[in-house]
Amino acid sequence: MSTAGIYVHIPFCRSKCRYCDFVSVCSDEDKQKSYVSALIKEINTGRKIFDGEADTLYIGGGTPSCLYKGAVKEIAEALADTFDLRLKEFTTECNPDSFDEEKAEELKAAGVTRISLGVQSFDDDVLKWAGRRHDRKTAERAVKIAVRYGFDVSADLMLGLKGQTEQDIENFISFMSDEGVEHNSAYMLKVEEGTPLANDVKNGLVIPSEDECVRLYEFAYSRLLKVGFSRYETSNFCKNAKVCLHNMKYWTMQDYLAFGVAAHGKTGRYRYYNASDIDKYIREINSGTHRYLTEEEMSEDDELGEYIMLGLRLEQGINVKETEKKFNIDFNKRFEQGLKSAANYIDFDGKTLKIKPCYALVANSIINMFL
Numbered sequence: 001m002s003t004a005g006i007y008v009h010i011p012f013c014r015s016k017c018r019y020c021d022f023v024s025v026c027s028d029e030d031k032q033k034s035y036v037s038a039l040i041k042e043i044n045t046g047r048k049i050f051d052g053e054a055d056t057l058y059i060g061g062g063t064p065s066c067l068y069k070g071a072v073k074e075i076a077e078a079l080a081d082t083f084d085l086r087l088k089e090f091t092t093e094c095n096p097d098s099f100d101e102e103k104a105e106e107l108k109a110a111g112v113t114r115i116s117l118g119v120q121s122f123d124d125d126v127l128k129w130a131g132r133r134h135d136r137k138t139a140e141r142a143v144k145i146a147v148r149y150g151f152d153v154s155a156d157l158m159l160g161l162k163g164q165t166e167q168d169i170e171n172f173i174s175f176m177s178d179e180g181v182e183h184n185s186a187y188m189l190k191v192e193e194g195t196p197l198a199n200d201v202k203n204g205l206v207i208p209s210e211d212e213c214v215r216l217y218e219f220a221y222s223r224l225l226k227v228g229f230s231r232y233e234t235s236n237f238c239k240n241a242k243v244c245l246h247n248m249k250y251w252t253m254q255d256y257l258a259f260g261v262a263a264h265g266k267t268g269r270y271r272y273y274n275a276s277d278i279d280k281y282i283r284e285i286n287s288g289t290h291r292y293l294t295e296e297e298m299s300e301d302d303e304l305g306e307y308i309m310l311g312l313r314l315e316q317g318i319n320v321k322e323t324e325k326k327f328n329i330d331f332n333k334r335f336e337q338g339l340k341s342a343a344n345y346i347d348f349d350g351k352t353l354k355i356k357p358c359y360a361l362v363a364n365s366i367i368n369m370f371l
């Protein structure tokens, strides 16, 4: 039996950012308490899905750092009571606005080892435009606290926010590097349907074009490399091999369990998805009528397609022998056509298949040649 990762979704934020369509709402402490209590009940039944070991835990959201004091510990203890936890990594997502010394202390005591901070930008006007609650000073303070308390720290940078310049990216990267942050994620802004941003764009708001976003990504990429980061996935960079072990499980299609609204998990080919309605989730868990929104058994072909799609976004690429063993295929035969069509864009030595680093941003079109 493989070693799984565990994801827990916290659907609360202090306010909603202009661009965000993640499942989260603003709430009071009573709602948070009802949710965590339901979550723990769901966790307690988790053995039905999985009875092996788990070695990564990721509490994401939403904004887990805006939960009431003690909530993360309660969740971690419920998981430890239910599963055989041998954690190599325990990440909690935090917003700089709700991460201070007291929160650091609390999370440390709960066993958290890694903090993922949504910094996004170091330009106060850009942050305000994006609807963020923090400014540059607050973000810098949060990063310094997380480093001082001995957490592994990851900082999110967004690319393509209105008004953002190369100088903003430069400031972000040199600060993170100087402070000893060893992981950064750099996401190009996506205009998600149903967000205030999408509405504004429909009404004529002009935001950076795709070409401009690519230019900012390439700038960030070259600056990150210059200060010693390596890219290990299209949007993820680290120093000293500090990859996010939990996310690596998604990208290499290992097992992961998931709890909470909008969370989805997988064991082998079995996939399950929780619905997004928070009140309904609490009600159904409490009345014993909770069911997954969907459950499915993936076909071997779909699983192979996803494995190729995720693997080709990784800098390490796809290991041919492992793929042949996992799917019982002859790699060269199965992908004869893809290998031919993509020949100019890939590095393939018979043992590993990778997209050439300079084509990382057009990975999707190259991946399609293999599907």
Ligand SMILES: C[S@@+](CC[C@H](N)C(=O)[O-])C[C@H]1O[C@@H](n2cnc3c(N)ncnc32)[C@H](O)[C@@H]1O
Pocket (backbone or CB within 6 Å): 013, 019, 020, 021, 022, 060, 061, 062, 063, 093, 094, 095, 096, 117, 118, 119, 120, 156, 157, 158, 187, 188, 189, 190, 191, 192
């Ligand atoms: C759940 S949030 C991180 C924690 C916390 N909620 C925060 O925002 O500080 C996950 C990350 O996804 C990224 N993100 C969210 N919406 C996005 C969008 N529309 N386009 C690109 N990146 C986005 C942001 O970088 C954000 O930090």
Ligand code: SF4
Pocket (backbone or CB within 6 Å): 012, 013, 015, 016, 017, 020, 021, 022, 024, 061, 062, 063, 095, 118
């Ligand atoms: S980006 Fe983070 S803080 Fe902002 S609404 Fe989304 S989940 Fe909440």
